[in-house]
Amino acid sequence: MKRTVYDEDHEAFRAMMRDFIAAEVVPHYEQWEETGTPRDLFRKLGTLGVMGFGIPEEYGGPGEVSYKYQAIIAEETARCAVALGHYIVTTGIVLPYYLNLATDEQRARWLPGIATGETLLAIAMTEPGTGSDLAGIRTTARLSKDGTHYVLNGAKTFITGGRDSDLTIVVARTSTADNDRRAGLSLLVVENASPGFEVGRKLKKIGQHSIDTSELAFTDVVVPAENLLGDEGRGFWHLGANLPRERLAIGVAAVASAAAAIDFAKAYVTDRQVFGRPVADFQNTKFVLAECATEVQAAQVLADRGLELDDAEELTVADAAKIKLFCTEVAARVIDKCLQLHGGYGYVTEYPIARLYADTRVTRIYGGTSEVMKTIVAKEMGL
Incomplete structure (x- = not known):
């Protein structure tokens, strides 16, 4: 099913981020899992202009920018089974509080450092x-x-x-x-x-x-x-106003991880030989991946709709809860099935599917558990 959420500018941005991740992240990521992500990465992201999405130009940012660009970053990092430290937290989740609530004096004090990547x-x-x-x-x-x-x-x-x-x-x-x-x-x-x-x-x-x-x-x-x-x-209500974006971010990242898991599994079962034939030749393999692809497609449509609603400033608390609930639960099922297709190698951390499996588990917990999301949806239903 063709995606229509991105245009040529988005795809040009994707190409830039893909090159950046390949050069600046992937070669070092195994070490970062031991030592943590270095501060210098955020300064490099600041130089690219992606740390301060939404920060006005007068404070060193690019001005109003669609969240779709951050969704692309989530997709490209998932594609390589890596992460940009707590980039999503800084730019995707916490920065909107400053943009929506800060006074002019506070903006002048804090936003320039955030835009450059100096302030996390x-x-x-x-x-x-x-x-x-x-x-x-x-x-x-x-x-x-x-x-x-x-x-x-x-x-x-x-x-x-x-x-x-x-x-x-x-x-x-x-x-x-x-x-x-x-x-x-x-x-x-x-x-x-x-x-x-x-x-x-x-x-x-x-x-x-x-x-x-x-x-x-x-x-x-x-x-x-x-x-x-x-x-x-009024902190409780300020949090409530910003949580939909956080939950959208978690849902988008979960779908991206699930899609990446399918790609990793396809590559593995195509190469892996069992009983003298590729694992991909077995009907069970084909059926499992077909199920996964269908579920991810449904989740992707939901997440993409969330991106459009966010652009239009129409993303509701219940909308975001549905996106987070469905996308993270789909990701859990799909990544588990894709790991199973790897056999014993899926449990070895040098394979990216193992990292996706471990990294994605928490998406059903943070930002509000799946049970809390169900409560929010039920409340919208009048239950």
Whole structure:
């Protein structure tokens, strides 16, 4: 089925990113899985102009740019079974908070460094005892009597890029509300170098080894009042407005990984000989790959529609939930089947299918679990 979501400009951009990934990422990626992604990669991406999508030209960015360009990057990295550190987090997920909520003064202070790749971003929502229930956040930020700063205390966990970032948006409770648990949360931009800002354990994960996921702790961290992002006490709703883009990003990346898995499996079963004939000659192989291709096609159509809705600023919370739910579940099934076609070699990490299998598992968890996505869809249905 022909895709119509991209035009000639998009494909020219794809060619540029494909060359960049082949030259700057693939040769080093095995080492990065051991040591982490180097900062220099983000500066190179900044030179390409892709770190600051949406940043106005006056701050060094390209201005308004369709999310389709970031989708292409996701497709091209998946094609090689690699990742660009926490690029998706910085540019695809966290940057929109700055673009949508920052004041003119804050934009002038933060956006230029983000555009060049010198400033990397993270967002800290999840706490040791609070996952999907954001209203249960216990990290506190108390405004000083003279109103000049907040004092931040608490802890966060599962923070992607928490160790390697420069600025972290911390979701903290600045007040309490008796009748609405969601009220009273605020977004504070915290410099990771601030006294009292402690990066704890780098968590050992099943996959995504080139990207750090860490614990954070805050002990009397002084955050200037001018680092409040958006309206005080409206953090829950600010998060809700930005989550659809995050979930679209996860869904798009999941489909790209599933499509790449099919390509890896096709290449393997074509070359691999069993009982004197290629594995691809067996009916089971053909049927499995046909099932996979059909599922990925359906997921791709859904994700592409999401890209169009995002361009039109019509992507709803429920739309994004459906995209994330369906695409990540399809990716899980497809990649598992493609690994099975590799036999024992599919379980060996030198084969890219193994990396896709491990890296994709978390897509059904972060950004809201599949169960939470089902709840959102059911609510839209009036259930």
